[in-house]
Amino acid sequence: MAPMAMTPESSGTTTPTTTASKLTEAGMKHASPTANGHASKLSPLDASLMTVELSKAPRSVPAPDSEETKAQKTCTDHMATARWTQEHGWEAPQLRPYGPLEIMPTASVLHYAVECFEGLKLYRGYDGKLRLFRVSRNCERMRRSAARIALPDFEPKELERMIVALCARDGAKWLPKERAGGFLYIRPTMIATDPALGVQRPREALLYVILACFPDMSKSLATPAPPAMQGQANGASNNSGLRLLASKEDTIRAWPGGFGYAKVGANYGPTLVAQGEAKARGFDQVLWLFDKEAYVTEAGASNFFVVMREPTSNKLQLITAPLEERIILEGITRASIIELVKERLSGTHSDLEAVEMVERRFTMSEVIDAAKDGRLVEAFAAGTAFFVAPVSLIHFRDKDLDVPMDGDSGKYARLIKKWLVDIMYGNVSHEWGVVVPEQQ
């Protein structure tokens, strides 16, 4: 077979990886111009073409604390979808009634984990408005995840428009104004629906966005919340901080040269056994370590932060694992915390000492030494699902390491959380909070 470069997607500014799947005649016709350096004829994702079919059987909204909400299975009345084929590119997106997908038993998402997703939230502000938090970042990351798992490219702004359209449609009913401080969980997903069993770049895919009801955490947002989902049994959390079980050397979540940075399904399913073991032993999550040096990488599916006093300079540092090796998720909450801390905590903040923000490899030994010397100040996990969750204990090599708390949270975690809550729920005006216009 002769090498052949082609670009099945036309919307992107990055060049998708070439595919050498055998082309249909239609695919050849479209692909050839690109191979010749001309613009592709394939249709780009275009949210302005979205068709709307409203649900004829709208459902009732479960109460925030109901069993139905806690079950995390209820979605809103509609979903936004867009189909892609290698022959034609993206079809017109649809806003349509939420319901089951018809997927052939041969679809590659069911066999080869050709799937990626995002997780973000729609917030009902204390000012009555609906907001998204840095949604463009999620859409850009979704594009990078899609590229890593051989799913089609798209213009992130178009996905953002699909998300906004769905939130605008269902927000007023499913997240009413009287639920200020509440949220819906937004899950953009892309799956390979190509019904051919060969292990190859998919020729068909489906992008969809759904809004799910999750337990209302508004009451606990002012103080550290029990992290919802990510395997957290609702209401069963330890309210005085996460208890983490450090992973053993024989269980590794991600590896350099792998895909740990991408939000692809393949990073999650393989962690369920270790996570189940941790829970069975009374811990909330796994603290994922890497290498014999026991580098600290992630907590559950969240990024991990620790506040320690540097042994020689005696200065306070907020430390988190770096992105360079690409074994940890490029968290948007992580990035936001880093930016805020650099901006607001490099000098003294009211009664809190200044901290230096540091992204570097660090080991469990460093954390243990800091604890012994009284230099360990606090630790927390951060992500969309977990939000900012203080850590009270790390179990490592058969020993418990107690992590200091100031009441129900560390002081820095509490302050950072308040900053984020204020942006997400409109207590302050900030460019990261994107207001969604809602249809009544």
Added chain:
Amino acid sequence: MAPMAMTPESSGTTTPTTTASKLTEAGMKHASPTANGHASKLSPLDASLMTVELSKAPRSVPAPDSEETKAQKTCTDHMATARWTQEHGWEAPQLRPYGPLEIMPTASVLHYAVECFEGLKLYRGYDGKLRLFRVSRNCERMRRSAARIALPDFEPKELERMIVALCARDGAKWLPKERAGGFLYIRPTMIATDPALGVQRPREALLYVILACFPDMSKSLATPAPPAMQGQANGASNNSGLRLLASKEDTIRAWPGGFGYAKVGANYGPTLVAQGEAKARGFDQVLWLFDKEAYVTEAGASNFFVVMREPTSNKLQLITAPLEERIILEGITRASIIELVKERLSGTHSDLEAVEMVERRFTMSEVIDAAKDGRLVEAFAAGTAFFVAPVSLIHFRDKDLDVPMDGDSGKYARLIKKWLVDIMYGNVSHEWGVVVPEQQ
């Protein structure tokens, strides 16, 4: 939350990992006896309960060389399915018309790659009989894969019975006696259908078995066949041996402490980009290396074998990567080759020199040195999909390494392939060939 051990599956002899997902009341009722050390009330997988609903719209069988067959999308009239829930265990299996699955957009298989599968073939023997090859091995491996990805346990024999029932039902029509030397591809699959978005052990799953039409390789089975599927563009293969592109240091397939040994979706999707690049550059597959030492692990999704003369003893060795690190798939073709070679080639076989079968780590440097010294005899990939596929070239660090061939195959690959063909297609009677009774 207090630690809680429970066994949601009752059929297994191995103990499934405990789960600490919050239990429904129904789940508690069933799970408690197990937690207390008594037998679980959950139903085991039981193929004898299988219900049968025959297709009212049977389809026509595509010709072996038709475009439809080459597209690898056509399955037979029926499929075998069995649903599992955490509350009740396995429901009665169904043999029912083949068709799309209704899957909720929240199902964890679509987000977290909670899925595993098997690949085997139904062979139409030259003696007119239908056979499976070591099917019990596939069923046992499927159980191990399920355990790794937190899917429910089952008795492998019951899966085997489901496979046999489906083959018996559809074999006579879809693999008729006049197609001696032909095969259908069998794909047992298990997916998590739990429609809750939390990252947790699934509470619902679906096991299913389908039979797919693949290009008829009967003509090429006497001589080296172009490997079908596994990303191979039909008919586009280089008939004079596989051309492999060695992976770079920045791309690895699997790692110690990961899941490379299990047939879970998470091992496949993340390889598609590298595979697509290899094909775009004119290679057939990726040769997956590991570590800076460039240990040779797998070729595409197949095991890799090399015949080299040992430098000091000057004896011939057939070498393949070991299973201990669990970074390569425990191939059934691999195991069968090892057994046959030990049994039949430790002494001289007709005109072929004896070879010592060796499972050990080996590096690209060793292979290159052997080639330089004239000690490299041949290499081949082996797996269900690839079968036994001779390798003619390895591209490693910007250089082509030519691998010797004897015409269209190495001599050892040719002999080993003949041994396997004889068992699969009933030219010889052998315990590995399992005859399937067929319904007319």
